[in-house]
């Protein structure tokens with residue numbers, strides 16, 4: 629037996645601390661059903677200070693408006709996402725009711741997301757991937773250099789950003805070759821809940 633074999637459910641040691649990756653979080657049938665549902669949803673071009681990114685987004689529960697720089701209450705999560713929220717919460721050791729916000733993102737071929745940290749009112753982030761695989765890249769400043777790491781987020785996988793992977797590292801996704809969706813559930817930091 630090879631004791632150096634990395635634990636598939638744990639990020640390899642070179643990945644940021646607090647990052648967890650789980651392949652086959654969804655079955656192929658679940659992935660197909662979700663992609664079919666997404667085709668009927670009203671995604672909107674991501675917009676920031678008048679600039680339209682080439683990805684399209686849709687939020688439920690709460691949405692962060694990047695132009696107004698504030699959270700707004702939005703439509704409740706649709707029923708079909710609730711069992712997935714339950715599973716995402718278990719993966720992150722949270723309660724489903726903690727995950728009051730979900731962002732659906734559609735990356736058409738040629739779309740990606742630039743370097744960023746998620747907004748500071750959010751705590752943990754659980755991301756579920758569908759469609760095209762993508763490279764999930766991490767970067768952080770280490771003295772005068774940048775430290776880098778990356779992992780392939782396969783379709784049907786889930787990842788968790790918590791601890792340093794959430795707070796110290798930025799992440800980005802280079803342009804995908806074909807359609808990818810992500811479902812990102814987030815909870816609020818207790819002191820930053822928009823309901824006070």
Ligand SMILES: O=C(O)CCC(=O)C(=O)O
Pocket residue numbers: 731733741746755756799801809810812
């Ligand atoms: O698509 C993903 O998996 C990540 C999306 C992301 O980083 C974000 O919306 O903040």
Ligand SMILES: [Fe+2]
Pocket residue numbers: 744745746799
């Ligand atoms: Fe992000």
